[in-house]
Amino acid sequence: MRQFLAVVAFTLLTIGFFAGYSNFGIPQIEPAPPPKEEKLDLSSMTMDQFIALGERLFNGKGTCTLCHNALGRAPMLGTIADAVPKRLKDPRYTGEAGDIEEYLIESLVEPSVFVVAGFGKKGTNDTESPMPDVSGGSIGLSEAEVAAVVAYLQDSGGAEVTVEIPQDIDEEGDDEEEGEAREAVNDPKKLMAMFTCDACHMINGVGGDVGPNLSKIGANRDRAYLRRAILDPNAEIATGFEADMMPADMGEQIYVKELEVLVDYLAGLK
Amino acid sequence: MKTGTRLAIFGLFVALVTLTLAGFDQFGVFAAESESAVDAAASTGYGPAPKLTPDDYPTIAGVNSRVAVWVFAQLHLWFAAFVLAVPIFVFIIEAIGMRTRDKRYDDMAYEFIKVTITAYSLTAILGGLLIFALILFYPHLITYLSTIFKESMFYYALLFFAESAVLYIYYYGWHWLQGGFKKWVHLTLGLMLNAVGTTLMLLANAWLTFMMSPAGVDAAGVFSGDAWAAIHNFLWNPINIHRFVANIAFGGSIVGAYAAFKFLTATAEKERAHYDWMGYNANFIAICALLPLPFAGYYLAAEIYAYSQQMGITLMGGIFAWLFIIQAVLIGTLFLSANYYLWCGMGRSDGAKRYTKYIKYIAIVLVGAFLVWFTPHTLVLTNEELKSLGGPHHTILGPLGIMPAKNTAVNLMILFTALSFMFYRRANKIATVSWVKAGNAVQVALYSAGIVNIMFLGIYHGYFTNTVYKVAASIPQVLTTLVIMVVSITLDSFIYRGAKEVGPLRWGRIPARAQYALFLLAVSFTWLMGLMGYIRSGIRQHWHVLDIMRDASPDAFTPTLGYAANVVSVAAIIFMAMVIFVFWIAQVGSNKTLPAGYWKE
Numbered sequence: 001m002r003q004f005l006a007v008v009a010f011t012l013l014t015i016g017f018f019a020g021y022s023n024f025g026i027p028q029i030e031p032a033p034p035p036k037e038e039k040l041d042l043s044s045m046t047m048d049q050f051i052a053l054g055e056r057l058f059n060g061k062g063t064c065t066l067c068h069n070a071l072g073r074a075p076m077l078g079t080i081a082d083a084v085p086k087r088l089k090d091p092r093y094t095g096e097a098g099d100i101e102e103y104l105i106e107s108l109v110e111p112s113v114f115v116v117a118g119f120g121k122k123g124t125n126d127t128e129s130p131m132p133d134v135s136g137g138s139i140g141l142s143e144a145e146v147a148a149v150v151a152y153l154q155d156s157g158g159a160e161v162t163v164e165i166p167q168d169i170d171e172e173g174d175d176e177e178e179g180e181a182r183e184a185v186n187d188p189k190k191l192m193a194m195f196t197c198d199a200c201h202m203i204n205g206v207g208g209d210v211g212p213n214l215s216k217i218g219a220n221r222d223r224a225y226l227r228r229a230i231l232d233p234n235a236e237i238a239t240g241f242e243a244d245m246m247p248a249d250m251g252e253q254i255y256v257k258e259l260e261v262l263v264d265y266l267a268g269l270k
Numbered sequence: 271m272k273t274g275t276r277l278a279i280f281g282l283f284v285a286l287v288t289l290t291l292a293g294f295d296q297f298g299v300f301a302a303e304s305e306s307a308v309d310a311a312a313s314t315g316y317g318p319a320p321k322l323t324p325d326d327y328p329t330i331a332g333v334n335s336r337v338a339v340w341v342f343a344q345l346h347l348w349f350a351a352f353v354l355a356v357p358i359f360v361f362i363i364e365a366i367g368m369r370t371r372d373k374r375y376d377d378m379a380y381e382f383i384k385v386t387i388t389a390y391s392l393t394a395i396l397g398g399l400l401i402f403a404l405i406l407f408y409p410h411l412i413t414y415l416s417t418i419f420k421e422s423m424f425y426y427a428l429l430f431f432a433e434s435a436v437l438y439i440y441y442y443g444w445h446w447l448q449g450g451f452k453k454w455v456h457l458t459l460g461l462m463l464n465a466v467g468t469t470l471m472l473l474a475n476a477w478l479t480f481m482m483s484p485a486g487v488d489a490a491g492v493f494s495g496d497a498w499a500a501i502h503n504f505l506w507n508p509i510n511i512h513r514f515v516a517n518i519a520f521g522g523s524i525v526g527a528y529a530a531f532k533f534l535t536a537t538a539e540k541e542r543a544h545y546d547w548m549g550y551n552a553n554f555i556a557i558c559a560l561l562p563l564p565f566a567g568y569y570l571a572a573e574i575y576a577y578s579q580q581m582g583i584t585l586m587g588g589i590f591a592w593l594f595i596i597q598a599v600l601i602g603t604l605f606l607s608a609n610y611y612l613w614c615g616m617g618r619s620d621g622a623k624r625y626t627k628y629i630k631y632i633a634i635v636l637v638g639a640f641l642v643w644f645t646p647h648t649l650v651l652t653n654e655e656l657k658s659l660g661g662p663h664h665t666i667l668g669p670l671g672i673m674p675a676k677n678t679a680v681n682l683m684i685l686f687t688a689l690s691f692m693f694y695r696r697a698n699k700i701a702t703v704s705w706v707k708a709g710n711a712v713q714v715a716l717y718s719a720g721i722v723n724i725m726f727l728g729i730y731h732g733y734f735t736n737t738v739y740k741v742a743a744s745i746p747q748v749l750t751t752l753v754i755m756v757v758s759i760t761l762d763s764f765i766y767r768g769a770k771e772v773g774p775l776r777w778g779r780i781p782a783r784a785q786y787a788l789f790l791l792a793v794s795f796t797w798l799m800g801l802m803g804y805i806r807s808g809i810r811q812h813w814h815v816l817d818i819m820r821d822a823s824p825d826a827f828t829p830t831l832g833y834a835a836n837v838v839s840v841a842a843i844i845f846m847a848m849v850i851f852v853f854w855i856a857q858v859g860s861n862k863t864l865p866a867g868y869w870k871e
Contacts, residue, residue, distance in 0.1 A: 007789060014797075018599070018839065019835050019836055022835030022836075034821075063580060
């Protein structure tokens with residue numbers, strides 16, 4: 001019996017060690033919640049806001065930066081203006097686009113029409129792209145969202161922004177969400193992920209640099225300022241940053257309770 | 271659990287699947303939502319994958335649906351892995367016994383299969399619980415899957431009759447089918463048992479890999495009617511290979527734990543010697559399967575990446591990246607405990623002293639390799655730490671977090687474990703061939719050149735190439751390791767042909783603490799399987815069937831690693847408790863009580 005108990009204790013200790021290490025030995029990263037269809041109010045959106053939306057999608061829901069980054073998994077997209085006209089004339093191009101805008105839309109939904117040399121699927125001799133159709137599957141960008149990404153790519157790639165803001169698109173998912181109240185979120189980090197704040201704002205080394213770094217925002221700004229900055233982002237623009245970059249409709253998207261959770265969190269970043 | 275009860279459970283299972291399929295047709299739960307889906311549905315007769323809402327997931331008060339399914343699935347998988355693996359090596363051990371005419375092998379094979387007989391019933395019960403939980407909590411998912419896999423699910427259930435029949439004849443007929451032609455009949459039954467068991471595993475693997483890499487369906491999930499295409503999906507074979515190898519390692523480790531416990535509780539020397547020998551063989555089986563397992567895992571990961579770059583990045587570079595640090599702790603534990611057991615086992619021979627001086631160097635390499643594998647790619651740092659480090663990665667140590675370093679580490683771990691085993695095999699022998707010195711020199715040169723090559727490939731690709739070429743080191747490194755192992759084992763067999771024995775091996779002369787290495791191996795393997803099961807399923811994220819059928823349940827979010835580890839730990843404790851029951855019941859059958867005066871004379 002003594003041996004039996006010793007073995008049981010040893011087993012429990014081993015399992016306890018593995019569980020303890022997994023809980024306390026490594027950082028507990030809260031994965032982002034499953035993406036939700038955003039309700040886009042395109043009617044009042046300026047082109048700058050539309051481009052900013054495209055950038056948010058590029059860095060967030062579109063998951064583009066998983067591969068289009070400095071690690072070299074996929075081509076960088078900063079030279080679209082120069083590269084696209086050459087690609088359209090390339091004999092390997094199999095699409096039907098006539099200009100940059102059409103090419104970009106095409107490349108987002110049919111990535112294999114042109115594969116940049118060296119970036120094709122292994123064994124396909126650069127005839128098949130590893131990139132998925134962003135309008136389907138797990139990414140599932142809507143037509144308006146694809147247009148926003150194209151606007152951002154044109155803008156950041158040095159091309160003229162020719163894409164127009166769609167006005168008459170029936171956004172899929174609107175029906176489902178209309179009148180349907182979601183539950184308030186109490187975790188500030190989940191809120192940051194939900195509203196994709198980190199696409200533009202950096203906190204402790206994580207996030208984009210389109211907006212001000214918030215790592216120590218609580219040390220310099222009071223709660224009233226933070227509240228106003230969320231609800232009316234153009235009221236005061238931080239030095240070195242442009243107006244109209246942050247969505248102006250946060251007040252319609254965020255619950256009062258959530259706003260206070262977020263303000264508390266930001267005020268605590270010192 | 272009697273045969274009748276087991277048959278009843280499976281009869282119920284077949285009935286449930288049949289009813290579910292009937293329900294699918296009757297109520298038409300899948301509404302076609304796009305024109306193409308309608309067209310496809312019209313041409314194939316199948317509907318698209320349903321788009322669900324949270325209301326489509328029935329709940330039971332006080333029960334977390336996902337955790338319930340998770341735990342039942344994991345427990346079923348552990349037992350299934352055990353009962354599928356043991357007959358594989360029982361068959362091999364029985365064949366060795368037939369060839370060598372050494373009855374000890376036959377007795378050991380019988381004892382292994384005896385241990386698993388109760389586990390079969392538990393596997394069936396847990397499989398029943400799993401299918402009940404799926405039907406109760408995820409009815410639309412199981413309906414959709416059973417529409418596509420109706421034939422394979424039906425025949426899967428029927429195959430259990432064949433499995434049960436062959437198993438019972440194999441087990442209960444062990445002492446009856448002895449000698450001459452009868453023994454061949456018995457061995458053939460063992461082969462049939464393995465064939466049926468492996469077929470069962472392949473079918474079940476098809477269903478789960480379909481959820482990861484769906485095939486035979488269009489983008490809306492409309493089934494083409496080609497069942498083979500759905501079964502033979504992109505990740506089916508990589509999972510088949512990985513599970514086949516892992517099951518053997520896992521099964522070996524569990525029977526090793528059984529032998530270890532019996533050794534510790536044995537009172538007679540002869541009994542201790544028997545269970546020491548049994549534990550050694552179980553550990554040998556576990557190590558033999560453990561060595562190729564990282565390669566099978568690497569192949570699986572590469573195929574996941576090839577199927578979906580996004581899923582591959584989620585696996586290796588996303589939130590699951592930290593899971594591989596936990597995995598490093600477990601793999602390190604597995605290798606260290608397996609090696610420690612071998613080193614302790616060298617005490618069985620008086621000739622082992624010649625090799626004990628090398629053990630400390632092997633231990634240093636194993637720990638060093640473990641630390642490299644343990645190094646995370648991205649560190650979680652404060653701003654101050656980031657500034658002082660000059661970025662999120664250390665200049666020198668940063669590349670230790672990426673694949674070339676991990677591959678180097680695991681190849682060295684495998685090679686040095688093979689070296690440990692070589693020393694163990696040599697411990698009780700004295701070579702008599704004239705060219706022994708030259709042979710040993712070749713062995714040293716072979717290992718040295720191989721280690722240099724593996725290190726060079728790792729350092730070159732880790733430090734001097736850009737990201738997309740960094741994984742290129744893996745295949746030449748693996749080939750180097752395999753070549754060294756094959757050549758060195760072959761060479762050693764020639765060197766020690768006709769060798770003298772130092773003395774008889776003293777089975778039973780091993781410290782009790784070595785038995786705890788076997789327990790550690792079994793517990794670590796169990797826990798590791800649970801953890802890797804979580805990641806395999808978790809990389810689908812919020813999809814029941816990747817990109818086709820979305821999970822709309824409240825539990826569609828990916829849990830943190832700590833949460834997953836807690837679920838795995840609770841499940842592992844339940845599994846271990848059940849395994850203890852299985853071991854206990856295996857020996858109850860041989861206990862006899864003679865109650866004096868109870869029965870009429």
